[in-house]
Structure formats: structure tokens, C-alpha cells
Amino acid sequence: MQTLKGTKLAIFFGLFPALLIYLGIAIVPIGLSLYYSVMNWNGIGSMTFVGIDNYVQILSNSTFWLSVKNNVIIMVTGLIGQLPLGLLLAILLNRGLKGSGFFRTIGFMPVVISSVMVSLIWGMIYNTEYGMLNNLLGFIGLEGWQQNWLGDVKWSMLSISIAYIWQNCGLYMVIFLAALQNIPDEVNEAAELDGATGFKRTMRITIPMIRSTIMVCVVYSISNSFRVFDLIQILTGGGPAHQTEVMTIYMYNSAFMNMRYGYGSAVSILILLFSLVVITLINRLAGEKDA
Amino acid sequence: MKKKSGLFQLFAYTFLSLFAIMNIVPLFWMVVNSFKKEQEYAANPFSLPTDFQFSNYVEAWKVANMDVYFFNSILVTLVSLIVTVLLGALAAYFLSRFQFKLRGLTYSLFLLGMLVPIHATLIPIFLIMQKLHLIDTYFSLILPYTAFHLSLTVFILEGFMRGFPKDLEESGVVDGAGIYRIFWSIILPITRPALATVIILNFIYNWNEYLFALVLITSSELKTLPLGLANFVGIETASLTLQMAALTIALIPIIIFYLLLQKQLVAGMTAGAVKG
Numbered sequence: 273m274q275t276l277k278g279t280k281l282a283i284f285f286g287l288f289p290a291l292l293i294y295l296g297i298a299i300v301p302i303g304l305s306l307y308y309s310v311m312n313w314n315g316i317g318s319m320t321f322v323g324i325d326n327y328v329q330i331l332s333n334s335t336f337w338l339s340v341k342n343n344v345i346i347m348v349t350g351l352i353g354q355l356p357l358g359l360l361l362a363i364l365l366n367r368g369l370k371g372s373g374f375f376r377t378i379g380f381m382p383v384v385i386s387s388v389m390v391s392l393i394w395g396m397i398y399n400t401e402y403g404m405l406n407n408l409l410g411f412i413g414l415e416g417w418q419q420n421w422l423g424d425v426k427w428s429m430l431s432i433s434i435a436y437i438w439q440n441c442g443l444y445m446v447i448f449l450a451a452l453q454n455i456p457d458e459v460n461e462a463a464e465l466d467g468a469t470g471f472k473r474t475m476r477i478t479i480p481m482i483r484s485t486i487m488v489c490v491v492y493s494i495s496n497s498f499r500v501f502d503l504i505q506i507l508t509g510g511g512p513a514h515q516t517e518v519m520t521i522y523m524y525n526s527a528f529m530n531m532r533y534g535y536g537s538a539v540s541i542l543i544l545l546f547s548l549v550v551i552t553l554i555n556r557l558a559g560e561k562d563a
Numbered sequence: 564m565k566k567k568s569g570l571f572q573l574f575a576y577t578f579l580s581l582f583a584i585m586n587i588v589p590l591f592w593m594v595v596n597s598f599k600k601e602q603e604y605a606a607n608p609f610s611l612p613t614d615f616q617f618s619n620y621v622e623a624w625k626v627a628n629m630d631v632y633f634f635n636s637i638l639v640t641l642v643s644l645i646v647t648v649l650l651g652a653l654a655a656y657f658l659s660r661f662q663f664k665l666r667g668l669t670y671s672l673f674l675l676g677m678l679v680p681i682h683a684t685l686i687p688i689f690l691i692m693q694k695l696h697l698i699d700t701y702f703s704l705i706l707p708y709t710a711f712h713l714s715l716t717v718f719i720l721e722g723f724m725r726g727f728p729k730d731l732e733e734s735g736v737v738d739g740a741g742i743y744r745i746f747w748s749i750i751l752p753i754t755r756p757a758l759a760t761v762i763i764l765n766f767i768y769n770w771n772e773y774l775f776a777l778v779l780i781t782s783s784e785l786k787t788l789p790l791g792l793a794n795f796v797g798i799e800t801a802s803l804t805l806q807m808a809a810l811t812i813a814l815i816p817i818i819i820f821y822l823l824l825q826k827q828l829v830a831g832m833t834a835g836a837v838k839g
Contacts, residue, residue, distance in 0.1 A: 282741075282742040282743065283663055286657045287654050293706060297711075301683075302683055302684055304690075376829075377825060380825070380829060382586060384828065385818075386817070397592075399803070402605070446833055450830075450833045495678070502773045502774065505777075523682060523685075540686060544680060
């Protein structure tokens with residue numbers, strides 16, 4: 273193809289529009305975030321350089337650490353709630369049972385619905401007076417179990433975590449299922465001949481075979497846990513009293529509610545750093561096991 | 564492989580059914596109650612509606628400005644989708660079929676976008692849009708939607724186009740077709756399966772987006788469906804059945820879309836992960 277005339281120019285014009293929009297809107301802003309993060313600015317007045325002041329303030333703010341804690345809860349929910357459940361479902365669906373297609377279709381449905389819709393629906397389920405959950409508990413005579421699911425500090429993070437599992441479990445289910453279906457039949461047949469059946473085969477053969485997919489899902493699940501926003505913003509707005517706030521909400525509030533753009537940018541840089549550190553750590557740990 | 568113990572089947576079906584019920588019940592409960600009068604719902608939230616209140620739907624459609632939100636969502640979703648797929652396909656074509664000095668760097672740059680959380684860019688994007696006087700315009704959504712979905716689009720299309728045999732373009736070159744002509748008449752048509760996946764993915768992502776809309780759109784005439792719905796439910800707290808009707812209206816098209824196109828949608832969403 274290099275023989276074509278004017279190739280270089282054609283390549284330039286072909287890539288330029290995509291690169292321009294992409295760099296301008298997705299990449300340059302990361303640099304700008306870094307720049308704003310060392311500034312004090314309310315968006316109207318003048319910007320003043322404050323060095324690492326914003327970071328120092330954030331790291332000594334107890335509400336911020338509360339949001340970090342909640343992010344950890346969401347992360348753990350993903351890792352021990354969504355992934356094993358998704359894997360188990362995928363293994364069951366991969367056994368060629370009748371109706372597998374139906375269960376897969378239903379299982380993936382919440383992934384497709386917007387997180388706003390998921391949050392609004394779960395908001396109605398958890399509604400103290402009119403919600404499905406409390407109604408159901410009353411209906412079967414367990415009035416004593418009724419709670420203010422989202423408004424009570426004891427329950428709010430748990431309630432959010434359940435909605436979060438509901439929303440994303442199906443995604444991991446189909447990812448694992450696709451990986452399982454990629455395992456060649458010969459492997460399973462060979463395992464069968466060697467006497468590895470059922471549970472044993474699953475643990476010894478199947479799961480190790482899809483190890484790389486499991487790792488991808490672990491990383492994916494962690495990075496997603498740092499991005500959670502819609503679900504919590506709509507269910508509780510971070511309340512009661514910041515008890516369900518996560519870092520993205522803390523950032524949103526700092527920048528767009530309190531008009532502290534520099535401070536908010538510093539939070540967003542920390543979100544980026546935290547997620548990179550955790551993901552690198554996980555990769556390291558997984559790599560060491562291999563050796 | 565053929566023989567399966569009855570005990571295993573019993574466990575599998577019980578577990579799968581419980582899971583399916585957990586997924587269906589919240590939606591079913593909402594749809595059923597959206598047909599009730601408010602008093603009827605309050606009296607018994609688990610009964611089936613005695614007479615169907617389609618008036619809930621008429622009212623929800625009006626009170627919630629659903630026509631406006633649907634229109635905005637369709638417009639923003641489609642325009643971003645067309646721009647993303649066109650520019651992404653063009654970029655993927657040059658990245659997959661040509662050798663040039665900055666090829667590797669450009670490709671890595673595009674992939675980088677899949678790692679970047681949009682939250683790290685939200686504040687600068689808001690400020691850029693403000694400076695360009697684009698806040699509260701369709702453009703303020705179309706630009707970020709396009710930018711952030713170019714990564715996945717380029718990734719999927721590049722992988723697909725790279726798989727074509729090397730001499731594919733030769734007949735075009737012999738016929739004297741230019742580079743863009745080859746792209747349009749030879750490459751694009753055979754990329755159709757991957758294009759379908761990318762279009763469906765972009766549609767879903769754009770259609771469901773909330774955070775950018777929340778930050779960049781303030782006037783209610785420009786709100787997209789997720790933003791409008793969130794707002795409506797926040798304000799219209801008096802009638803739960805009305806809220807349910809509004810949510811059902813928004814739910815039905817996406818469920819139909821999913822049921823019709825689930826194969827490509829699932830394939831697209833799992834593509835990156837399984838390849839690793």
C-alpha cells in the first residue's frame with residue numbers, strides 16, 4: 273500500500289478528526305485536571321497556585337476518608353458478590369441445561385438498563401413507607417424487620433451493595449460464559465477420561481483454564497468500583513450525613529456544589545491514582561502466583 | 564458429558580430460577596403497579612390491578628415531559644453514534660491497514676481511553692465547554708460521548724479489519740481507486756458485523772449516560788431521558804404509580820432493543836474481556 277500516491281496526507285486526514293476530538297476531550301483534560309489540582313479556584317475569580325495544598329486538605333478530611341471506605345465496600349462487593357456469583361451462574365449455564373438461553377437473557381437484562389433506571393427502581397423498592405421490601409415484610413408478618421433501608425446508617429451501604437450486585441452480576445456471568453465456551457471440548461473429554469468429573473473438574477480444570485478471563489474481570493470490577501456514581505447519587509445522594517458517599521460523589525460535590533474546582537480536580541486525580549495503585553497491586557500479586 | 568445427576572439438575576434449576584426471579588420481580592412489580600390507582604397501590608401493593616389505569620401513562624407522559632426527553636436522547640445518541648462510528652472506522656482503517664511511523668503510538672493513545680475514568684476529566688470538560696459557550700447545548704454532550712467511545716470503537720474495528728487478508732485492497736488499487744474509495748467501497752462493507760456490534764454498543768452507552776448530562780445540561784428542554792427521569796422522580800414524590808408509569812415507558816423500548824439485538828450486544832460487551 274505504500275506505493276499509493278499521497279498516502280501520508282490521506283493517513284493524516286483520516287486520523288486527524290478522530291484524534292482531535294479524542295485528545296481534546298478525553299486526554300488533554302487529564303492534564304488539565306492535574307493542573308487545576310494545584311490551584312485554588314472558584315470558577316469566577318482568579319486562579320492562585322497553592323501547590324499540594326489541596327491534596328493535604330483532602331487527605332486530612334474525614335469525609336474524604338469516609339468516601340474511600342465506602343469505595344472499598346463497593347470494591348469488595350464487586351469482588352466477593354458479583355464475580356463468584358457470576359462465575360457460578362456461568363458454570364451452571366455452560367452445562368447445556370434446557371432453558372439456559374432464557375436464564376442468560378434474564379440475567380443480562382439489568383446490565384442493559386441504564387443505571388439511572390436501576391437506581392430509581394431500587395429507590396422505590398427501598399422506599400420506607402411504600403416500598404416493595406417493607407411492604408413484603410409487613411405482608412408476611414415480619415413488621416419488626418422493616419427498616420429505613422437507605423436512610424439508616426446501619427443499612428444504607430448494604431442496601432446500595434445489593435442494588436450494585438443486582439445491576440452488574442449479569443455482565444460477569446456472560447463474560448465468564450463466553451470464556452467457558454472457548455474451552456475446547458477435547459480438554460473436558462481428556463479430563464473426563466482421567467476421572468475428573470463434576471465439582472473436581474470445575475475446580476481443577478475449568479477454573480484454571482479461564483484464569484486470564486477471571487483476572488481481567490477482577491481488574492475490570494475494581495476499576496468499575498472506583499467509577500460508581502449514578503447508583504449512589506440517585507439512591508441516597510451520599511447521605512445520610514455522608515455515610516454512603518464515594519469518592520466520585522465527593523468530587524462532584526466539591527466541584528459543582530461548593531464551586532471548588534481546584535479541590536475537586538485534586539480529588540479526581542486521587543481517584544485515578546487509587547484505582548491505578550489497586551489494579552497494579554492486584555496484577556503484581558497475581559503475577560507472583562504464576563511464578 | 565451426557566449423564567447428569569438428578570441432584571445436580573435440581574440444584575442448578577433451583578439456583579438459576581431464584582436468580583431469574585430476583586432479576587424479574589423488581590421490574591414486574593413496577594410494571595404491575597404502574598397500572599393501579601394510587602389508593603389501590605397503597606391498599607395492597609401485591610395484588611394485580613383490578614382495572615387498568617392507562618391514564619397513569621397518559622399523565623406520566625405529559626407531566627414528565629417524556630416526549631422532550633425521548634427526542635433529546637434520540638438526537639444526542641444518534642448524532643454521537645454516527646460521528647463515533649464514522650471517525651472510529653476511518654481511524655481503525657488507517658491503523659490496521661497501513662504502516663507509518665506514529666502508528667503504534669496513535670493506537671496506544673486510543674486504547675488509553677478505556678482505562679481513564681471519565682471522572683478524572685469531568686471538571687476540565689465542564690470548564691472547556693463553559694469557555695466555548697457550549698454548556699447547555701447538544702454539542703456539550705455529543706463531543707464527550709464521541710470522544711470517550713472512540714477508544715472501544717477503534718479497538719473493536721481495528722481488531723476486525725486487521726484480520727482481513729493482505730491482498731484485499733489490490734483489486735481496488737488495480738482499478739485505480741484511491742485510499743478513501745477503497746475504505747468506503749471495500750473495507751467498510753466487509754466490516755459490517757463488527758460495525759453492527761459497535762453501533763449497538765454505542766447506542767446503549769450513549770442512551771444510558773447520566774453524569775455528563777447532569778453536569779453539562781441545565782435547561783429542562785435539553786435534558787436526556789436518564790437525566791429527565793431522575794429529575795422527575797425527585798420532584799414528583801407524591802405519586803408512586805405515576806413514577807412507575809414513567810419508568811415503564813422508558814423501560815419498554817430498551818427491553819425490546821435488548822431482546823432483538825442481545826446476541827451482538829452481549830458479544831460486544833464481552834469482546835474485550837475474553838480476548839484479554
